[in-house]
Amino acid sequence: AQSVTQPDIHITVSEGASLELRCNYSYGATPYLFWYVQSPGQGLQLLLKYFSGDTLVQGIKGFEAEFKRSQSSFNLRKPSVHWSDAAEYFCAVGAQGNTGKLIFGQGTTLQVKP
Amino acid sequence: DGGITQSPKYLFRKEGQNVTLSCEQNLNHDAMYWYRQDPGQGLRLIYYSQIVNDFQKGDIAEGYSVSREKKESFPLTVTSAQKNPTAFYLCASSLSGNQPQHFGDGTRLSIL
Numbered sequence: 001a002q003s004v005t006q007p008d009i010h011i012t013v014s015e016g017a018s019l020e021l022r023c024n025y026s027y028g029a030t031p032y033l034f035w036y037v038q039s040p041g042q043g044l045q046l047l048l049k050y051f052s053g054d055t056l057v058q059g060i061k062g063f064e065a066e067f068k069r070s071q072s073s074f075n076l077r078k079p080s081v082h083w084s085d086a087a088e089y090f091c092a093v094g095a096q097g098n099t100g101k102l103i104f105g106q107g108t109t110l111q112v113k114p
Numbered sequence: 115d116g117g118i119t120q121s122p123k124y125l126f127r128k129e130g131q132n133v134t135l136s137c138e139q140n141l142n143h144d145a146m147y148w149y150r151q152d153p154g155q156g157l158r159l160i161y162y163s164q165i166v167n168d169f170q171k172g173d174i175a176e177g178y179s180v181s182r183e184k185k186e187s188f189p190l191t192v193t194s195a196q197k198n199p200t201a202f203y204l205c206a207s208s209l210s211g212n213q214p215q216h217f218g219d220g221t222r223l224s225i226l
Contacts, residue, residue: 009154032212043118043204043217044157051212090156100145100164100211101172104156 002027004093006105013081014113021076021108023091032094033074034102035065037087044090050074061085086112116141120205120218126226127192127199135190135221137205144210146188150174151202151220160203163188164211192223200225 003026013019025031032051036044048059055067065076074091088107095101118139127133139146145164149157159172163182177196182188188207192199202222206215 034214036217041220041222043120043219044206044215045217046214049214094212097211099162099170100147100208100213100215101159101162102147102157102215104158106154106156 002093002095002103004091004103004105006091006108008108010109012111012113015083016080019078019081021089023074023076023105024072025074025093026072027093033067034092035059035076036090036092038090039087081112083112083114086110118205118207118216118218120221122221125221125223127223128226130194132191132193133223135192135203137188137190137218139186139207141207141216143207145208146182147206147215148180148190149204149206151204157204160190199223
């Protein structure tokens with residue numbers, strides 16, 4: 001069965017430090033992969049997506065992610081974190097078939113220390 | 115300004131009552147989705163619709179119903195059969211299957 005695992009439930013980093021959020025997926029073919037961010041009480045905003053092609057994907061707000069097929073991973077990175085990046089981050093994989101269904105990880109909450 | 119509007123932002127349900135959550139989009143998207151979000155559980159798909167007048171059950175459809183009579187609207191009814199309805203409900207839409215989904219700001223449902 002398809003699944004998405006975000007191993008870190010909660011991460012704390014200092015402002016200005018680099019960030020990496022992990023995402024591992026289980027999928028039988030080339031996946032569609034997404035990272036979303038959610039501020040408290042709000043909906044989800046798309047940060048970036050991977051469909052095919054270049055395995056290093058650039059997104060909004062200075063985020064990037066790298067698709068590594070051999071490791072079944074799609075980790076999110078940012079070189080220098082800002083206090084406004086504090087939020088919950090979700091990795092998602094598109095389900096097989098053209099249904100548009102997404103399978104979400106359980107999320108990683110990012111706290112930023114001043 | 116295009117987007118997805120969910121209303122109300124907060125909703126309270128009495129025991130035995132059905133309530134309907136509204137979701138409207140002006141993005142001209144074909145596909146729409148309803149998710150339930152509980153703390154520590156990510157998002158779980160309730161129902162989805164790829165085209166007007168058609169919809170499919172997601173992973174947790176029991177106790178919920180939907181309709182898709184218009185392209186821009188996809189209301190969700192939480193019925194009295196849903197015994198644990200307290201959650202944050204998110205509506206989303208996409209141009210078509212496997213395209214990125216755009217989300218509304220959610221409705222928080224609580225039990226009186």
